[in-house]
Amino acid sequence: MNTKRAAAYRLSTTIALVLAVLTGIEYFVALYSASAVIMFLIGLAKAYFVVNYFMHIARLWRTEGGH
Amino acid sequence: MAVATPTLDHGHATEHHHHQTGHDHGHADNYAIAWRNNRLGLWLFFLSEIFLFGGLLATRFYLWQENGVITRPEVDQLVGLIVTVVLLISSYTMNLSETALEHGDRRTFMGGLVITAILGLIFLFGVMIFEWGLFPAIYEGHLTPWGDVYGAVVFAMTGMHALHVISGLAFIAIVWNLGRQGHFSPERHWGVEACAIYWHFVDLVWIFFYPALYLIGEVVHH
Numbered sequence: 237m238n239t240k241r242a243a244a245y246r247l248s249t250t251i252a253l254v255l256a257v258l259t260g261i262e263y264f265v266a267l268y269s270a271s272a273v274i275m276f277l278i279g280l281a282k283a284y285f286v287v288n289y290f291m292h293i294a295r296l297w298r299t300e301g302g303h
Numbered sequence: 304m305a306v307a308t309p310t311l312d313h314g315h316a317t318e319h320h321h322h323q324t325g326h327d328h329g330h331a332d333n334y335a336i337a338w339r340n341n342r343l344g345l346w347l348f349f350l351s352e353i354f355l356f357g358g359l360l361a362t363r364f365y366l367w368q369e370n371g372v373i374t375r376p377e378v379d380q381l382v383g384l385i386v387t388v389v390l391l392i393s394s395y396t397m398n399l400s401e402t403a404l405e406h407g408d409r410r411t412f413m414g415g416l417v418i419t420a421i422l423g424l425i426f427l428f429g430v431m432i433f434e435w436g437l438f439p440a441i442y443e444g445h446l447t448p449w450g451d452v453y454g455a456v457v458f459a460m461t462g463m464h465a466l467h468v469i470s471g472l473a474f475i476a477i478v479w480n481l482g483r484q485g486h487f488s489p490e491r492h493w494g495v496e497a498c499a500i501y502w503h504f505v506d507l508v509w510i511f512f513y514p515a516l517y518l519i520g521e522v523v524h525h
């Protein structure tokens with residue numbers, strides 16, 4: 237497999253794993269402490285990864301338009 | 304004076320091996336401008352959607368409280384976690400699909416779209432069966448949209464979200480069909496990027512809806 241493509245797939249997988257871990261933490265925080273603030277912060281962290289890596293918000297400022 | 308109007312045709316996968324003449328450069332520039340403008344337009348649309356979903360979220364916290372204590376109805380935690388994980392995996396497969404096309408891997412691109420759609424359908428049916436109780440033979444729900452503020456808010460939030468899941472599934476079906484016909488290439492795939500970003504937005508909304516509906520607050524409604 238092409239190296240660039242493999243690196244891109246690896247990044248996707250890493251982000252998905254980070255999101256899965258954060259979801260697990262969120263679930264257990266709810267079970268044991270039920271802190272709305274902590275859950276909101278975890279939600280914000282998850283949103284950061286989705287917006288930055290999956291939704292590519294940085295491409296908004298790209299001048300070339302393509303990839 | 305001739306004015307170039309940026310347009311977005313998706314390009315055919317086999318049409319990108321021509322020589323770069325002056326005309327081709329102009330066409331590519333137009334495509335790049337259109338792509339950038341459309342991207343900005345989509346994000347402005349998301350901004351308007353944030354007001355919609357933010358309003359629903361605010362409604363939940365305004366109505367679900369008693370004497371300053373945040374409350375929530377009794378909901379099946381396992382179902383909530385499962386549908387959340389399913390939607391998360393679907394976001395991953397959608398990202399893989401888009402990444403694959405960007406690197407010329409059409410097989411993973413098409414396969415990723417199909418898996419994403421299947422996971423989206425599982426999420427949708429999970430909501431319909433276990434949150435809405437639309438199929439009492441399988442699962443008897445205890446909330447109704449007209450019952451009280453708990454049911455009304457659950458149905459408003461999950462209903463609006465489900466509407467976006469359905470439109471996302473339609474978007475995926477259209478992109479899959481175009482992809483099957485050979486449209487899209489690593490250089491030209493705004494349609495794929497828009498579809499992927501839209502699907503991730505659906506996941507993004509659920510990132511905040513899931514704790515608001517399932518995790519935050521004291522259970523007061525059985």
